[in-house]
Amino acid sequence: MPRPSPVTDVVKSLFGGEARHAWSLDELHEAARVALGGADYSTVFRAVSAMEREGAIRRIDLGDGKAHYEVGDDHHEHVRCDSCGQVAEVPGCVLEDAAAGVQNSTGFKVTSHHLVFTGLCPACAETPSEL
Amino acid sequence: MPRPSPVTDVVKSLFGGEARHAWSLDELHEAARVALGGADYSTVFRAVSAMEREGAIRRIDLGDGKAHYEVGDDHHEHVRCDSCGQVAEVPGCVLEDAAAGVQNSTGFKVTSHHLVFTGLCPACAETPSEL
DNA sequence: ATAAATGCAAACGCTTTGCGAGTGC
DNA sequence: GCACTCGCAAAGCGTTTGCATTTAT
Numbered sequence: 001m002p003r004p005s006p007v008t009d010v011v012k013s014l015f016g017g018e019a020r021h022a023w024s025l026d027e028l029h030e031a032a033r034v035a036l037g038g039a040d041y042s043t044v045f046r047a048v049s050a051m052e053r054e055g056a057i058r059r060i061d062l063g064d065g066k067a068h069y070e071v072g073d074d075h076h077e078h079v080r081c082d083s084c085g086q087v088a089e090v091p092g093c094v095l096e097d098a099a100a101g102v103q104n105s106t107g108f109k110v111t112s113h114h115l116v117f118t119g120l121c122p123a124c125a126e127t128p129s130e131l
Numbered sequence: 132m133p134r135p136s137p138v139t140d141v142v143k144s145l146f147g148g149e150a151r152h153a154w155s156l157d158e159l160h161e162a163a164r165v166a167l168g169g170a171d172y173s174t175v176f177r178a179v180s181a182m183e184r185e186g187a188i189r190r191i192d193l194g195d196g197k198a199h200y201e202v203g204d205d206h207h208e209h210v211r212c213d214s215c216g217q218v219a220e221v222p223g224c225v226l227e228d229a230a231a232g233v234q235n236s237t238g239f240k241v242t243s244h245h246l247v248f249t250g251l252c253p254a255c256a257e258t259p260s261e262l
Numbered sequence: 263a264t265a266a267a268t269g270c271a272a273a274c275g276c277t278t279t280g281c282g283a284g285t286g287c
Numbered sequence: 288g289c290a291c292t293c294g295c296a297a298a299g300c301g302t303t304t305g306c307a308t309t310t311a312t
Contacts, residue, residue, distance in 0.1 A: 004285080004286065004291095004292080005291080005292055005293085006292090006293090007292080007293070008292075008293095025276080025277080026276090038294095039293085039294090040293065040294045040295075041276095041277095041294095042277095042278080042279080042293085042294070042295080042296095043292075043293055043294070045277070045278070046278095046279095046292090046293090047292095049278085061192070061194050063192045063245050065275080065276075065302095066275090066276070066277095067276080067277075077233075079233055079237050079239040079241065081239065082242065082243075088237045088238075088239060089237075090233050090236060090237060091236050091237075095229075095246075098226075099248060102208075102210055102221050102248050103250075105221060105222050106210050106219045106220075106221060106222075107219075107252070107253040108210040108212065108219060108248070108250045108251065108252050108253070108256075109250045109251045109253075109256045110210065110248045110249070110250035111213065111249060111250040111251065112213075112248070112249045112250065113246065113247065113248040113249065114194050114246070114247045114248075114249065115244065115245070115246040115247075116244065116245045116246075117230060117233050117239070117241045117243070117244040117245075118241070118242060118243045118244065118245065119234075119239045119240045119241035119242040119243065120239065120240045120242065121238070121239050122238040122239070122240075125239075125240045135266095135267080135310080135311070136266080136267055136268085137267085137268090138267075138268070139267075139268095156301080156302080157301090169269095170268085170269090171268065171269045171270075172269095172302095173268085173269070173270080173271095173302095173303080173304080174267075174268055174269070176302070176303070177267085177268090177303095177304095178267095180303085196300080196301075197300095197301070197302095198301080198302075
C-alpha cells in the first residue's frame with residue numbers, strides 16, 4: 001500500500017466532505033493548496049484521475065469549458081448560475097421517460113444524457129447589477 | 132462592403148445547405164478546404180465567429196470537447212452517437228415544463244438549458260463491433 | 263490609398279504526460 | 288532497494304489573436 005499521500009488524501013476528503021458538488025480542478029487545487037502548504041496541479045489531477053478510474057467520482061461537463069467532478073453515486077442534473085457560476089443539483093431525474101421518447105423519434109439507442117440548466121441563482125437573481 | 136470572400140462565403144453556404152447540423156470547426160474547415168483549393172482554420176473560425184456574433188448561428192456544446200455550430204432558428208436538443216459521433220436532433224423540446232420544476236426545487240431562475248443525449252445511432256447499434 | 267479577407271504563426275486556457283527527486287517501508 | 292507520491296516543466300488539443308500580405312475598389 002501507498003504510504004503518505006497528503007495531496008491525494010486531501011482531494012479524497014474534499015469529495016467526502018460537505019455539500020460541495022461539482023468541483024473543478026482549479027477549485028480542488030486551490031482547496032488542496034490551502035489545506036496543505038501547497039500542492040501541485042498535476043498531483044491533484046492525478047488524484048482525481050485515479051478516483052475517476054476507480055469509479056469513485058464522475059466527471060461532468062457543465063458547459064463552462066472546464067471539467068468538473070462529483071461523487072458518482074446517484075444520477076442527477078445540474079443548474080449553473082450564469083452570473084456567479086455556482087452549481088446546484090436538481091433533485092430528481094426528469095428525463096428517464098424523455099429518453100424513451102428520444103429513442104422513438106430518432107432511432108438512437110439512448111444510453112445516457114447530459115443536461116445542464118443555466119440561469120441565475122437566488123442571490124444573483126436579486127442583485128440588480130449582475131456581471 | 133467586403134468584396135471577395137471565398138472562405139467566408141463557403142462557410143455561410145455550408146450552414147444554408149443540406150440537413151447537416153452541428154458542424155464542428157474541423158468539419159467546417161475540412162469542407163471549406165475541399166470546396167475551395169484550401170482554406171485556413173483561422174479564417175473559418177473568424178467566419179463562424181462573425182456569424183455567431185450576428186446571431187446567424189448558435190454555438191452548442193455536445194460534450195465531446197469541441198465547439199459545434201448550428202443555424203439558430205429553433206430550439207431543440209441533440210442525440211450524439213457514442214460510437215461514431217453522429218449527431219441527430221431531437222424534434223420537440225421536452226423540457227419547457229421541466230425548467231419550471233427545476234426553478235421550484237432549486238430556487239434558480241432558469242433561463243436556458245443544455246441537453247445532450249448520448250447513445251448509439253441505428254447503424255452503430257446494429258454492428259456487433261463498435262470502436 | 264483604403265478597407266477587407268486571408269494565411270501563417272504564435273498565444274492561450276485547460277488538460278495530460280514525462281521525468282527526476284524525495285521518502286516511507 | 289522498491290514502490291510510490293510529488294513537483295516541475297513541457298507537451299497536447301482546441302480555440303483565439305496579432306500581424307503582414309494580398310486584392311478589389
